[in-house]
Amino acid sequence: MKLKVNRKTIEIFEGALVRHALLRYFAVKGLDVRQVDTLTVTDRWGHEIDLDAPASQHSTITFRVKSEK
Amino acid sequence: MRKLLFVLLMVPFAFASWAQNKKEVHILSANDMHAAIECFPRLCFVADSLRTLYPDLLILSAGDNRSGDPINDMYEIPAYPMVSLMNIVGFHATTLGNHEFDSGQEGLAKLINMSDFSYLCANAHPAESTGIHIRPYQKFDVGGVSVGIIGAVALGPIGKPESHPKNMTDITFTQPLEALQQYQFLRKECDVVLFLSHIGYEDDVKISASLPWVDLIVGGHSHTQLNGGEIHNGLLITQNVNRLARVTHITLTVENGKVVDKRAENIAIKGVKRENKVVGKLADYFTNNPAFDEVLAVNDKPVSTYEELGCLMTDAYLQAANADISLQNYGGVRYDTLSVRGINVKDVLQLDPFQNNLVEMTVTGNEFIDILKMCFVNDQARFPLISGATAEYVLDDTKQQVKKVVLYGPDGKKLNLKKTYRVVTNNYVQAITPTNRKDEGHDLGIGSAEAIMQFLKAKGHIDYQGKTCVKEVRK
Numbered sequence: 001m002k003l004k005v006n007r008k009t010i011e012i013f014e015g016a017l018v019r020h021a022l023l024r025y026f027a028v029k030g031l032d033v034r035q036v037d038t039l040t041v042t043d044r045w046g047h048e049i050d051l052d053a054p055a056s057q058h059s060t061i062t063f064r065v066k067s068e069k
Numbered sequence: 070m071r072k073l074l075f076v077l078l079m080v081p082f083a084f085a086s087w088a089q090n091k092k093e094v095h096i097l098s099a100n101d102m103h104a105a106i107e108c109f110p111r112l113c114f115v116a117d118s119l120r121t122l123y124p125d126l127l128i129l130s131a132g133d134n135r136s137g138d139p140i141n142d143m144y145e146i147p148a149y150p151m152v153s154l155m156n157i158v159g160f161h162a163t164t165l166g167n168h169e170f171d172s173g174q175e176g177l178a179k180l181i182n183m184s185d186f187s188y189l190c191a192n193a194h195p196a197e198s199t200g201i202h203i204r205p206y207q208k209f210d211v212g213g214v215s216v217g218i219i220g221a222v223a224l225g226p227i228g229k230p231e232s233h234p235k236n237m238t239d240i241t242f243t244q245p246l247e248a249l250q251q252y253q254f255l256r257k258e259c260d261v262v263l264f265l266s267h268i269g270y271e272d273d274v275k276i277s278a279s280l281p282w283v284d285l286i287v288g289g290h291s292h293t294q295l296n297g298g299e300i301h302n303g304l305l306i307t308q309n310v311n312r313l314a315r316v317t318h319i320t321l322t323v324e325n326g327k328v329v330d331k332r333a334e335n336i337a338i339k340g341v342k343r344e345n346k347v348v349g350k351l352a353d354y355f356t357n358n359p360a361f362d363e364v365l366a367v368n369d370k371p372v373s374t375y376e377e378l379g380c381l382m383t384d385a386y387l388q389a390a391n392a393d394i395s396l397q398n399y400g401g402v403r404y405d406t407l408s409v410r411g412i413n414v415k416d417v418l419q420l421d422p423f424q425n426n427l428v429e430m431t432v433t434g435n436e437f438i439d440i441l442k443m444c445f446v447n448d449q450a451r452f453p454l455i456s457g458a459t460a461e462y463v464l465d466d467t468k469q470q471v472k473k474v475v476l477y478g479p480d481g482k483k484l485n486l487k488k489t490y491r492v493v494t495n496n497y498v499q500a501i502t503p504t505n506r507k508d509e510g511h512d513l514g515i516g517s518a519e520a521i522m523q524f525l526k527a528k529g530h531i532d533y534q535g536k537t538c539v540k541e542v543r544k
Contacts, residue, residue, distance in 0.1 A: 014509075015512025
């Protein structure tokens, strides 16, 4: 299935979680995949979603690094 | 004067009568709890506290109560701990989430029979032979207010919820909206109509336009954190992220049989400082389950390398998926030694702690080699482990780049790289290897740790000393 992560279209397997979509994005961009667990993720309406949420075809998710307290 | 006095005397009675027509319904809702056993003592404290104020509190779950912690999911009766804890907290109803099907029809039937709460799902139609007792809807009397609750679960691309198809062979499903529309009569029979939804926030919003006869959607599946709730097409929609980070307290004001006000606020469970001690003891009991010491197989010879243990993992995946080749990345093998002793459930969860699922892809030999090369780079120049084939790597002088890979089948002959093969790996490896393959694969709904446990149990005795699947050729 295809979805957008930070405006980039990525393709991932059926049944993937948001976590896997982010891992794929990071792998494509050559970034350190270990950072994925530090991210805050939102859907296209700005609602927070967790990393274990199911990824959906044609959805749009945005991430940013969690701010440290 | 008398008339004025009469009117003044009647005012309090009129007010009392008007106030009696106004009632409040209080609901505590959770969604996608995914076996967050550790949060139940605090959840129970919250529920008890609210019940003190609102004795008719209705407690609901929007599905996916299980699947997220081996302590729950691998209990002797899979997922029983959550049912037991939900019974004590006093849940009234749940809908079916896609993960409710994870222990198969028999497992679900058993859990439903052990639950004190109802399972509501209008778009799932189990055959009578399954013994699965669900209802499409149920009416609850909440302090004199009639609340009708209907449930529904999201369907995946194959028209069934996202769980392994073998878990639902005798259950048919209809599209949620099509199923829900059959229950419009609830509008006339109930003061409040509530849709307990496991279809996801986006679909909750879409469907709300077609449900003007519904007052409230208690949502789940997409793990969307709403701030209290949102009004769409006149309906209040609520949902939280998973694992009981938050729950929602919903207040509906009902006057003369109609909902005149709807409010929702989040309660952060993780921030609750007090807990129900009895539930705490029960959660501890489940967490310290001696079944995790169950010996699955005996290791006959000591192993001392990641490769040897990785080969055990890939053999297990190969068997679980009945695939041609299996693959495990080096970094996913979490320890490298195993002495001569029994291997128990805890050992497997330590070897494979990530709760990954197996994914199957159909790829050519060349596409598979691209995946191997990418795994090698991702794991800082360490070879991935495979079963069903062996791989011969030619590295460059720096030993950081793979120049060539040759694959050999179990018969020792070179594999045809243009032919396609069914390859199984875990979903982490699938995600971090963005090669140009045609097939991205699909989740098999089988946990990789679960596959290893079943493999060991079937074997009884194992010997992986000296096992190898990798050859490095220096040129």
